[in-house]
Amino acid sequence: MTNQKKYQLVIEMTSSHGSLIRVSYDNFRISDEFSNFKLFSLGNFSGRTDVITLCPYNMVYRNCSNSCQRTCGAPEVCQDGVCNEAEACVCSDGYFMKGSDCVPQEQCGCYESEGQTVIPEGGSYVNPGCTRKGVCTNGQITWDEEYACHPKDCHEIYEDGSVDNDIYRIKPTGWTGEAFEVYCNMSDGGGWTVFQRRVDGTEDFYLGWDSYKNGFGELDHEFWLGNDKLSNLTNQKRYEIRVDLVNRDGSPYYAKFDNFRINDESDKYRLSQLGTYSGTADFRSNPDGHGLRYFLNNQFSTKDSDNDAHSSYHCAVYYHGAWWYKSCYYCLNGNYHASRGSYNSPYWYYLPGSYYNIKYSEMKIRPFQQV
Incomplete structure (x- = not known):
């Protein structure tokens, strides 16, 4: 065979770890049996260099390499690259370029096709809609479908290490709008999301349905967070409520x-659950927190939306407030400047000292924690 024309000899040797050694000679010829198959001619070394080609770890030599190679950053690109007739060391099958090295696919991390990005091993990826988070573990992505870019309430903020009473941004589960600001109270174990505060009467609380739906006031002073937000918050998990009060004589209770x-707007933000009472704001021998319990299962009423249980009065108008009125009377959102002893004033039934003219109130919620 080698005596019919001039032949080139190429010798390729692959090491146990994938490196390839290549030697090439340009005039290979073997004599016949009469001469005992003597290596008659070898010729000159030829190839791209004058030294032995040593391919790096996990690479093999190809004399017709693809025009591009798959990389960790683009594993779905160039799967069927075009031969460009160039000699080169390329990644072995099942390996991908990572920098200047070829590595197995699992060392690339995880490729997320929707975002066309690579998640490093142990790293994470959040989708553009900020609705789920993927973590790369052993080359596989595990998705948290309930993820949100912002904490869901002040308790998550507290758990992340923030311990200052301040304004933060949250986005509860299922909230379709933008993340919104809340005031977080970090006392009494921390993580309370405040939804109502009265301090000095600078904010008008005798407002209509839309104002109470969307919220009003200043988060660092007097405000109502908004019934839409409150309903969404309290329906993502079980919450406890704390109501802090200071009576007209300056004594604190809770x-x-x-x-x-709280139910959603279709049910007029009904106070649907309350649970078991504890605290100091009910002086009776068998306290049950009557100041709020009295309104359980009642819908919210404002001056322009009468949803109370009274047969004849529009309680929000008659008592100058907005609340889960039953048969009118007491309400923490009443007229702060009402005369002494007035039912129209901020009022909590069975509060020690005086029910009327409450000087300070703050209502806040936190995920219930079983002791």
Whole structure:
């Protein structure tokens, strides 16, 4: 065979770790049996260099390499690259370029096709809609479908290490709007999302349905967070509520209930759950937090939306407030400047010292924690 024309000899040797050694000679010829198949001619070394070609770890030599190679950053590109008739060391099958090295696919991390990005091993990726988070583990992505870019409430902010009473941004589960600001109270174990505060009467609380739906006031002073936000918050998990009060004589009290929930607007933001009472804001021998419990299962009313249980009065108008009125009377959103002893004033039934003219109130919620 080698005596019919001039032949080139190429010798390729692959090491156990994937490196390839290549030697090439330009005039290979073997004599016949009469001469005992003597290596008659070898010729000159030829190829792209005058030294032995040593391919790096996990690479093999090809004399017709593809025009591009798959990389960790683009594993779906160039799967069927075009031969460009060039000699080169290329990644072995199942390996991908990572920098100047060829590595197995699992060392690339995880390729996320929707975002066309590579998640490094142990790293994470959040989709553009900020609705799920993927973590790369052993080359596989595990998705958290309930992820949100912002914390869901002040408790998550507290758990992340923030311990200052301040304004933060949250986005509860299922909230379709933008993340919104809330005031976080970090006392009493931390993580309370405040939804109502009265301090000095600078904010007008005798407002209509849309104002109470969307919220009003200043988060660092007097405000109502908004019934849409409150409903969304209290329906993402079980929440407890704490109501801090200072009576007209300056004495502080509090009430807590361990299962507080507000329904959505289709049910007029009904106070649907309250749970068990504890605290100091009910002086009776068998306290149950009557100051709020009285309104359980009632819908919210404002001056332009009468949803109370009274047979004849429009309680929000008659008592100058907005609340889950039943048969009118007491309400923490009443007229702060009402005369002493007035039912129209901020009022909490069975509060020690005086029910009327409450000087300070703050209502806040936190995920219930079983002790």
